[in-house]
Amino acid sequence: MATPFTPKDNPAFILHGKLDTSYGTLPVPEVGPHEVLIEVQETGICGSDVHFYNTGKMGLVSCCGSMCLGHESAGVIVQLGSALAKRAEASRIENGAAPAGAHTLQLGDRVALEPGTTCRMCSDCRTGNYQICEHMEFAAYPPFDGTLQRYYKLPSDLVYPLPESVDTIYGAMMEPLSVAVHSVANVGGLRTNQNVLIMGAGPVGLLAMAVAKGLGAGRIIGVDINADRLAFAKSYAATDTYIPISQKEGEKRADYSLRAAQDLLSTLRIPERGAGSIDLVVDATGAEVCIQMGLNAVRPGGTFVQTGFGPPDVAIPMFRVVTNEIKIKGSWRYGSGDYPLSIDLVARGLVDLKPLLTHTFPFENALEAFELTRAGKDKEGKPVIKCVIHGPQ
Ligand SMILES: [Zn+2]
Ligand SMILES: [Zn+2]
Structure with a gap:
């Protein structure tokens, strides 16, 4: 049994086509044994999101039907799949006997999301090059919904606990940092x-x-x-x-x-x-x-x-x-080892994300955040480097 959980509604920011967005409600995802459900708290806007918003397409891919936007996110684990729930329970009984560095995911963990689920079976996945998996299901890449919704689920190995010193908002910036x-x-x-x-x-x-x-x-x-x-x-x-x-x-x-x-x-x-x-x-x-x-x-x-x-x-x-x-x-997105290195660079103060976070908006004003990122400058003329959306609350 997955850990007990009473969901709220699941509001989402949805793109219907070129410059056509609305708020909607998506079903709350059901987690499999090795998956976690995350309540999304922070989502950065990426050039690719803005490009989809602007044109309704990206390269050869076009946004067919409707798609929830967003893929640069961090949040809190609100539900563990059944296999993970057992592990979490066992690690609590052992009471910290796990070796240093090992972490068993627990409810309430703040995590950065790596938003692309791969097949794990193809030769690319099996040789550690999962970023080129032909069966990749990537957030906000048609037809897959993105993370600008309250709940998002991922396999447990694609969420990365954030150290105490790293605020959740910077957890959302681990995605573009991992690209770098x-x-x-x-x-x-x-x-x-x-x-x-x-x-x-x-x-x-x-x-x-x-x-x-x-x-x-x-x-x-x-x-x-x-x-x-x-x-x-x-x-x-x-x-x-x-x-x-x-x-x-x-x-x-x-x-x-x-x-x-x-x-x-x-x-x-x-x-x-x-x-x-x-x-x-x-x-x-x-x-x-x-x-x-x-x-x-x-x-x-x-x-x-x-x-x-x-x-x-x-x-x-x-x-x-x-x-x-x-x-x-x-170089395509990110692969094995990139998220851990990103988080470590930030946690050790070797990379400072603060100067890049220039603007934030509540979920209710998501459209404004897209328009601002598209414009590249705010009303005062301050350049937009990274704009992050809080919520939904
Ligand atoms: Zn991105
Ligand atoms: Zn694969």
Whole structure:
């Protein structure tokens, strides 16, 4: 038997199509033996949510019918599935005899949610690459409902207890932080003292800079076309910033990208290869010129990681990639070990999420939160980096 639980109603914020949202009520999910039910307390708004809201679609996927939005959440466990309830009971009887570090989920635990349930059976799941599982059921990715509702259920291994020092609201930011951790640490394989170039100083780019800093990178170079964003990046985690020179009239994009990369290196006195050169590039923009610039700036033998989304097809300097053995890697969401590392970086003070949390709204004003994130600036002109919705209460 699952732990006893008397549900309230389950209000949800639902997208019906382009710029068409409403509040509705969804059934309260029923938990299986190894699942937990979470009362969602905080949900961050992500670029992908806003993109769905704006267009009703994302890449090739469109929002067919209605879908509850949101996937960056944290909350409190309000029900344990039957197998978990037994374990919780046993661990209480043992009274803290569990080895250090082990934690048996209990009712009332504050947790960060990893909002993608995988099949666990396919070869990708079984080799530890569950982020590319073809049977992934991901929150607010059609047709699956998201987390902007009172109750959400997940398998027990996809919720991560938050240490006392980490407020629940920052628990909601573990999702975008894990995207950054995945790209920089897991896929990018950053080592201490390596130099990193981050293309784009939006939320994911800033978090990638923060992760690089937290993991002891040498130089962290932030690139963006917006001077205000770069000023923030410098105050936050970047050691250097660069605004690309402008493209000449009639100049081919590929020629421009090469010239901009060379200008970046010479302006910041970065060698093309050897000590002090750029070991890792993370592109958080998806823009063709940024991708080309990054591939032209990374050192021979270096790594280029793509995490941002732009046009589906882009031209890349393939001759340079081949003759310099540049490793190009895709980075998709997050995988094994990313959430624990994110939580640890924050708990130890190696990553500071506070400066990125710029706006909060109650659940009743969810639409306002989407409109604000879409606008990118509030009425006072303050830029929106991360906007979080409280509740439903
Ligand atoms: Zn997200
Ligand atoms: Zn799978």
